[in-house]
Amino acid sequence: MDRPLSPGAARPAPVRAPDGPASPAVAPPRSPLPLARDGTGEGVAAPAIRTTCAYCGVGCGVLARPDGSGGMTVEGDADHPANRGRLCSKGTALGETVGLSGRLLTPLVGGARASWDEALDLVATRFRDTIAEHGPDGVAFYVSGQLLTEDYYVANKLMKGFIGSANIDTNSRLCMASSVAGHRRAFGTDTVPGTYEDLELADLVVLTGSNLAWCHPVLYQRIAAAKAARPGMKVVVIDPRRTASCDIADLHLPIAPGGDVALFNGLLVQILEQGAVDAGFAAHLDGFGAALDAASSDDLSATGLDGDLLRRFYDLWTRTEKVVTVYSQGVNQSSSGTDKVNAILNCHLAAGRIGRPGMGPFSVTGQPNAMGGREVGGLANMLACHMELENPAHRAAVRAFWQAPAMPDAPGLKAVDMFRAVGEGRIRALWIICTNPAVSMPDADAVRAAIAGCDFVVVNDLTARTDTARLADVLLPATGWGEKDGTVTNSDRTISRQRAVLPPPGEARHDWAILAEVGRRMGWFRAFDYASPAEIFREYATLSGIAGRFGLDFDISGLAAMTDSAFAAMEPVRWPVSDTRRGGRFFGDGRFFTPSGRGRLLPVSHRAPAVALGDGFDWRLNTGRIRDQWHTMTRTAKSPRLSRHLAEPFLEVHPADASMLGLSPAGLAEITSRHGRAVLRVLITDRLRRGEVFAPMHWTGETAPTGRVDALIAPVVDPVSGQPESKAAAVAIAPFAASWFAFAVSAGEPVPQADYWARARTEGGWRLELAGTRAPDDWEAEARRLFGLPGAEMQMLSDPHRGITRMAFSENGVLKAAIFVAPEPVAVSRDHLAGLLGEADVPVLSGRPGADRPDPGPILCACLNVGVNTILGAISSGGALSVEAIGEALGAGTNCGSCRPEIAALLARATLREAAE
Template sequence: MSAVRTTCPYCGVGCGLVAERDDKGTLRLRGDPDHPASFGRLCVKGAALGETLGLSGRLLYPQVNGQRQTWSQALDYAAGQMKAIIEQYGPRAVAFYASGQLLTEDYYVANKLMKGFIGSANIDTNSRLCMSSAVVGYKRAFGADAVPGCYQDLEQTDLLLVTGSNAAWAHPVLWQRVLEAKRRRPQMKIVVIDPRRTATCDGADLHLALRPGSDGALFNGLLREVVRRKPLAAVRFAGQEQALAAAEPWHLAACADFCQLPQAQLRQLIDWLCAADSMITLWTMGINQSTSGSDKSNAIINLHLASGHYGRPGCGPFSLTGQPNAMGGREVGGLASQLACHMDFVPEDIARLRRFWGSERIAQTPGLNAVALFDAIARGEVKAVWIMGTNPAVSLPDSLRVNQALACCPLVIVSEVAAQTDTSRYAHVRFPALAWGEKNGTVTNSERRISRQRPFLPAPGEARADWWIVAQIARRLGYGDAFAWQHPQQIFCEHAALSGFENQGQRAFDISALAGLSQQQYDQLKPVQWPVTAQHPQGTDRLLIEREGWRKDGRAALVAVEPQLPRAVVGRHYPLLLNTGRLRDQWHTMTRTGAVPRLMAHTPQPQLAIAPADARRYGLRQGGLARVVSPQGWIAVRVRVSDEQLAGSLFLPMHWTDSFAGQGRVNALVSAACCPHSGQPESKQTAVRVEPWRPRWQGELLCREAPTFDSQIQWWRRPVEGCDHYHLAGEGDPEGWIRAQCQQRGWLIQHAAGPGFVHLLAWQGERLMLAFYSAERLPEVDIPWVASAFCGDASQCHALLAGQAPQGEGGEGRLICSCFGVGERAIAAAIAGGCVTTEALGQRLRCGTNCGSCLPELRHCLKSAG
């Protein structure tokens, strides 16, 4: 196989990869040194993509009501059911829920079918959960959903504000570009605005640990001070007087008091801001996932417009997308609040789409956004939902209600890669979709750069492209002529042609110069930033240089912002604010990353980060267990006492699902309160209480076959080489439970037991099948060494029964560097041997030399050793 250039399927950075086979036929993935988003760098998740390409756990054949069917049977059934529902209840009784994991071509076809031919706008996407507030902010300010800057700006700016983003973990390759720029230009200032002290703060000149949810007041205060020092000469922007009047009460003292920040820190930031010739603000979910997320986005944009920090190199408001194709979905109209190609629900745009698509059934009004959609399913108003490449049973807020809605929905269709997800258990129809490495199409990253995802693997089983599946349904609904494509190039060219159709520069998104690509040109398409027009055939790196935006009055707009605190209110019953977010080595609901042992090693189970003072107040201890309770539900987690947390606030990761934990879905806690303008839920602030949980016993279990659990046992699963590893905690009798698991399978048992502990091994012939260790507190077990017995030599029975390696054979300890598998024991030994800097550790062990995500932990190791 010749080298195939493709694009990473994880975050919105859009890193390039090269897939090729070596002389032995082994597939190898590496960073693409020529890709302008990443220049050969990969984060640990991207570097581990080759470990996610197996077919274990794949959905390979269509199913209807749990039974395998042919494609014709499954498609006929799904289309027949949808058609009957539409005829009886109307087009608004059906809905699509899509994903930033889809390719632009997939998205385009789904949007065209729903909005153009079914005649309803009930198609939304999980991008609603991460980017829709930024979309509203851009549209109100510039008249278009257009991120104005490019990644090069991050390397050229004088002042970088990072707010609501742990970019070091969520966008690590881009963050390494920032830190490299800082090394080259030490005068560059980096300010991190975040209630938590995150890995991103490690590279900052200033960290503002503001009150959770108070960002709007902070940016209003900055706007007021900038305009006072550099007053605007005239009314240049629409809404300028109202926006400045709204900012006027936010003088330094008021802002510091509301945000709970020292005035000295604010003065320092204001001095830097006023002295900077260029400034960028990076933001993502910490801003967007708020009941006032749209206003916070506009508060950021207001500051840039008023200070003149836009439309120039090193300047601009810059939202980072969370998924590889969140922006591509926005381009084709994948949000329920948009029509295709950045058109809106106004008569002229509806008529334009009618002419282009040749359909009289164009949706006339916006559809239901994600949260409202599943509420409508729960009420019985939406009777059919088609979920494509996402897992809303886990990712949506108030997930118990979402699960209940899916359970009672008359028709649930799921297009998926994985055979089992939390969502697919409710599916009446399951369509096997192509996975990354098999797909063929385009994605758009955070800087508007369109890149190709090219296939380098054959389609397994009967898996098919998402666009093909949707087109087949469209044909069965009677719209075959409009969905007759044979190749994704044809879809892309239609999409590109629509972007320029009757445009004349009125819409920001325009890639009409690509509408005439041949299949060969499409296959060879290099990364390019839109707009791509006859005037700019090589793309456009920066917007707002020649114009103020795309509003009808020709001006950019300031938006008056009245800062609001989170909807969640702490009180006697729920005295703490819970924040949720990503971990370094995980992705969304772990359908892909959860199958890779080394990605699960860094944080093998969800941990509750809590400030030391709060831990003392609520009786929690490091490594202990706790229940976190909200009005929506509860989960069980392990405790991590951390001075990174503000007192009064907690942090939990968002990734765990019912496939990886018995009671670990964090969105079971989160309420469905949303921003009224964007419909984006407030996932960053939920009022909760926390209480210690002291189970009768805790345990470690390694086994080849999944056990069955009763309600008295909580569990957290992760794969290791050769078996699965479970952390356990429960009431009742652990020995009786584990013996019953073994006896059901006919395994031979060895055990050792005493007061408060049980150790047990189970064998099938000479093959180790299970190793179990329980005690009143979590027992000390050398998990990597015990796991190695499932892959090779299991002859040291006495040591295995004890759970401890013979002297000199122990494992690496807790994993620190996932890229190169470096654990804390090797790092401690290297430090003891004279490595006193991260550079020295990197030279000896390679840790910290790839994506850099582990560098903050390496510095912590050095500090602790010193």
């Protein structure tokens, strides 16, 4: 039996359509696509379409085949340089996420169905009128790293070149803005120096602020494979938590929150003292003395690490020439994120370990096209093609190229400031595209209120059922992954094609086409008269040639003459692509993009997290991601197996802290900050330091209303990058005083009304976790309301003395729903019960399978649907006593490999139990 937080507890699902006509928001199945014919009249499998994954910045190649019924099969593309055929659990399940349940099929205005002409005329008119009354800065766009480059380019051109404001920012501000700022300060432009191949060529890989095993699993597997082939290769993980990435680590540094600058400043000092400075390369650098003076003044106690760990790390780094330092959100999402980035860059520059095979700093991005957004100027402080908004020559060149009527000469509002301006009424019209800021922004409750109070809000999305879409005045149906056509750029500068596999459903349109049509209706017909993404790409590539002539890094002008057919057939290519340069690494030759042509070391010093502990907020909250979910789950929640691993919002707490706080395993905790509140399931673990807790950020008002973790995060940002401090909130923690708990399964969509609930899709319906402070007066009446089954047959088992109630509801003998209520977290076999939905005459109320039906337990390997109990059975039989043996016997861990650390942990626990017996 599994309790609520065993992997596989409660999995999110769509909620109710907005008020008004239901038909536009709830889509019928796709029309079947005809199968190809082989000349004999027999159907044959459709040819594979080469495209890219919808998720992280690795940019994996995918082979997708339409199945003729509106779905598709998916496998890794062995010819794509990013993944060479590998896919993670999310990528493997992409074909399960293209169903049309909940899809928005027509425009909605005020919640009512409207024509495209009505909707677009209204958008154009309201934006034009708002600009006339309040000026260009009275409007704003908030866009997304999940847009294709062509979508991003048109949005940036419309806002900066024609509306005349720089008020366009992106959710990538929350992800990698500190890397952008650090690169620009050190290199003169936002350049990623190395390539993925460097991860395999390195003799030392340092993962800092990056749980690569769960957040970028394919890169992690590339490193793991390289380490297996070359056992002398070393891996260091720097993270406050012991994450899955530590499975291959030779050294784990459990750094204190905010201690990164002090750690790398200490390394810079050691690089000098141990003679690891590259004197020849240092001749190409400025700022060495000031950076070293600042580093020498830092106190290493800020790292929270003992002297032995520090010495081991410093010795390993300084004595290994081929070293790559991989960093991600754990570095970027900080009020000192830019300084953290520059502290890392300082070390690589001083040692000359940059721009050569197997060495360099490496920022890995969180979204599939965060890099593409950086390239087109999707941030409020940038122009397209890495040109600078505040550089008069750059600004004039872009304006002339676009033949634009206006161009801002100062940065616009970055994400946190943008939504603050919305709340204060300084921004009166807001267009949100392909993102969910009512959940994902810091101080999310205030952001939700700001959007709700804005005069005019437009949202482009796939569904009406997100926290943000529900606040829109105009909701426009956009195409999504599998329907879109264009390009994306991954973390190592590789541009790949994303291709349509399925037709757009209903009246859905591409984001670039929606933006261009509004531009035309606002009076700029010629500038936005685009017929295809290939045409937009050619314009963008031509503009990059101007950047190249300014001596900047981003130049893909070699692709500017690409025909439509060549664009359709385009292979992955790493930029730059110009007459003088193609792909490769940057800075190994000592040439940079600063005015002097020299690289810069920056003097940086440790700063504690900006949000102070105290006044009752005495715990440091770290936020992040889990293995099988993506952002706010609008896509991954459609795949039942992706929610069977960790299926409800949770809080990791150290055992000693849990005891001090009175928290019990699988109980509920109430977490409060100075900005918001959450209720989360308790997961007691020694993976993290005392005084610190961790919660993932995926759950929403649609899937678990009290699990909106970003409501706890203060709107405090890095002063240079504008990136929020998402990793170090100050919170108070207390047990949530629930008087009852419940687990339920339902073939129909349940409508919960409880103090705590978390909902998830299963293969046959939904599963649901609930809890409350006051029990319903009539459990049967409440269950019938919850399931929408007023007349169904019911079986009940009740023990009022123990507070236990169990009910099962059937129609014509077929199980439709069941609920299990208890005064403590319910212990039943959750996956077993979910699997009974739709079956006839099955025993349900025991909550566990009979002897004739083995219980695989909570799913551990989402790729191949292998449960914990199945793995434990293989271990106890004595036939599978290693991760490799389990993989050979069951397949678990043999696809993306991100479950291998958990399999190893099961093996270790089983071995300890055996030794103790």
